[in-house]
Amino acid sequence: MKAVYYILRGGIIFIALILIFVLQTAIMPHLSLASTPNLMLIIVSMMGFMRGRKTGAFTGLIAGLMLDLFSGLLFGAYSLIYMLLGYLNGFFRKIYFGDSIRLPVLLTAATDLIYGFMIYGVFFLFKGKTDVWYYFLNVMMPEMIYTVICALVLYFPVYHLNNLLDHIRNRRERRIA
Numbered sequence: 001m002k003a004v005y006y007i008l009r010g011g012i013i014f015i016a017l018i019l020i021f022v023l024q025t026a027i028m029p030h031l032s033l034a035s036t037p038n039l040m041l042i043i044v045s046m047m048g049f050m051r052g053r054k055t056g057a058f059t060g061l062i063a064g065l066m067l068d069l070f071s072g073l074l075f076g077a078y079s080l081i082y083m084l085l086g087y088l089n090g091f092f093r094k095i096y097f098g099d100s101i102r103l104p105v106l107l108t109a110a111t112d113l114i115y116g117f118m119i120y121g122v123f124f125l126f127k128g129k130t131d132v133w134y135y136f137l138n139v140m141m142p143e144m145i146y147t148v149i150c151a152l153v154l155y156f157p158v159y160h161l162n163n164l165l166d167h168i169r170n171r172r173e174r175r176i177a
Contacts, residue, residue, distance in 0.1 A: 005168065005169060008168060009055075009165055009168070009169075010058070012161070012164070012165065013047065013055070013058075013059055013062075014062060016043065016158075016161060017040070017043060017059065017062055017063055017066065018066075020039045020040055020042075020043050021040060021063070021066050021067075023039055024036070024037075024038070024039040024040055025070065032146075033142075033146065034142035034146070035139065035142040035143040035146055036143070036146070037143065037146040037147040037149070037150040038112060038115065038143060038147050039147075039150060039154070040063045040066075040067065040082070041063075041082070041085070041108075041111060041112060041115055041147065042108055042147060042150060042151045042154050042158075043059065043063065043154075043158065044056065044059050044060045044063050044082050044085060044086040044089070044111075045085065045086070045089045045104075045107055045108050045111045045151075046089075046104060046108070046151075046154075046155070046158045046162075047059040047086065047089075047158075047162075048060070048085070048086040048087065048088070048089025048090040048092070048093075049089045049090065049092040049093050049096045049103070049104070049107055050093070050096060050098075050158070050159070050162040051090075051093070051162065051165070052090045052093045053086075053087050053090030053091065053093070054090070055086075055090070056085075056086030056087055056088075056089050056090040057083050057084075057086050057087040057090070058086070059086050060079075060081075060082035060083040060084070060085055060086030060087065061079055061082065061083040061086075063078075063082045063086075064078040064079030064080065064081060064082035064083055065078075065079050067079075067082070073123065074122065074123070077122050077123070081115060081118050081119070081122070085111050085114065085115060088111075088114075089107055089111060092107060098159055098162075098163075101152070101155055104151060104155050105148055105151055105152065105155075108147060108148055108151040109144055109147075109148050112140075112143065112144040112147045112148070113140060113144055116135075116136070116139065116140035116143065116144070117140075120132060120135050120140075
């Protein structure tokens with residue numbers, strides 16, 4: 001019975017990731033202002049602090065693999081980065097309260113900045129491009145602002161998805177007891 005719950009939970013998260021991936025890669029580039037928001041990072045971050053370290057790392061791994069498969073860049077870089085960020089966000093599960101939107105917004109902003117520095121280190125610094133200040137002002141900051149705005153919009157649907165997963169778990173536990 002426990003395996004059925006984990007398969008159902010993983011399936012729901014996977015379907016949400018596919019929808020967000022299509023939204024991020026097919027629709028958001030046409031709506032971009034200064035840059036495009038990182039919707040996958042929002043989901044990974046929120047799953048981390050709403051569900052915990054394991055779910056955050058799992059969600060990050062799947063999201064990173066999707067981006068790795070379709071980016072054509074260094075395979076495994078996005079998987080490792082997203083998995084690490086999902087795991088790190090899982091440490092904040094103990095101080096997360098669903099009624100406050102401050103923690104999700106602050107964590108999403110911090111996660112996006114850390115993500116930007118990691119991407120800079122992996123894809124640019126190793127190629128000898130050392131102008132981090134230019135990258136920070138022209139790529140990281142616009143992306144972070146746009147990602148935080150999208151996090152405000154996506155918070156409540158992800159919050160309800162989290163409540164659905166909790167409801168499924170609680171219903172399974174009541175049936176067993």
